[in-house]
Amino acid sequence: MIRRYSVLAALAVLAVAMLVPFAVVTLNAVKSPADYSSGGPLGLPSELYLDGIVEFWNRVGFGGKLWNSLLISGSVAVLATVLSVLNAYALGIGRVRGRMWIMVLFLVANTLPQEALVYPLYYLSKQAGLYDTRLGVIIIFTVIQSAFGTYLLASVLGRFPREILEAAALDGAGKWRALWQVVVPISRPTLGVLLVFFFIWTWNEFFLPLVFLVSNENQTVPVALGVLQGDKMMDATMSSASALLGILPAVAFFLIFQRTLTRGVTMGAVR
Structure with missing residues (x-):
């Protein structure tokens, strides 16, 4: 039983370690440059900002x-x-x-x-x-x-x-x-x-x-x-x-x- 919970705990830590970078990238993708400058990469955005995604999509012809x-x-x-x-x-x-x-x-x-x-x-x-x-x-x-x-x-x-x-x-x-x-x-x-x-x-x-x-x-x-x-x-x-x-x-x-x-x-x- 102890071994099973140890394995589950290790897998949970590994999952968090893998998901944190993805979460940080997603957070910064919907953050305005002003929010990024004031709060840094880990700060929460004041509003949902999608202009960065739209501008990148149009600039490179992402479609x-x-x-x-x-x-x-x-x-x-x-x-x-x-x-x-x-x-x-x-x-x-x-x-x-x-x-x-x-x-x-x-x-x-x-x-x-x-x-x-x-x-x-x-x-x-x-x-x-x-x-x-x-x-x-x-x-x-x-x-x-x-x-x-x-x-x-x-x-x-x-x-x-x-x-x-x-x-x-x-x-x-x-x-x-x-x-x-x-x-x-x-x-x-x-x-x-x-x-x-x-x-x-x-x-x-x-x-x-x-x-x-x-x-x-x-x-x-x-x-x-x-x-x-x-x-x-x-x-x-x-x-x-x-x-x-x-x-x-x-x-x-x-x-x-x-x-x-x-x-x-x-x-x-x-x-």
Whole structure:
């Protein structure tokens, strides 16, 4: 009993430590510059001030940046999950020749820093005519994220019950049908976890979008925030508003799919 309450107390302290910075940013985002100057970052606002949020939204064209991030992150999450399933099905269940070396290759790909990939990806995107396009970034991150997804799913599907696949084969199901009607439905919790992670990871990416999306109309939210951090016209209130607008979509996506994430982690632990 004492251990249980100790764990709950530690988790409560950790939750407070994580929520306090978010609360401070939200407080300063709805605070006027005069209130910030008089009361500091922890002072309460005298009134609800939304001009900082509106001005930042209009200055950077935040609606377009938000759409770019949603389009890129959503597309990468779906495509990388599908590609991971196809690769892992061949490696984990199909048992292709040289499976171990292919898995080592995916493991090495997960450890490569993005800085080492910039020049070859830049050269290839230039040659393919995909530089400074959202499609080019979607392709790059789909491959990068699917490397991790393939490695994870191949390990999971390697322990997939053979009896279920044999029963499906006796019912006349081929490999393709067994994949989409047997393997995918059973692995749905794990796929849901990958989908959420891929979306959030891609949303938070800054370095590669900064290099490959140089046009203002193609930039994502993190790039727009990073570019404007040194703007002399950005006061503390507008900076807080920009940080709040940048993190809210990712937080909302996480909260919407929190049950999917929890179910996938729980089922993985039970197995």
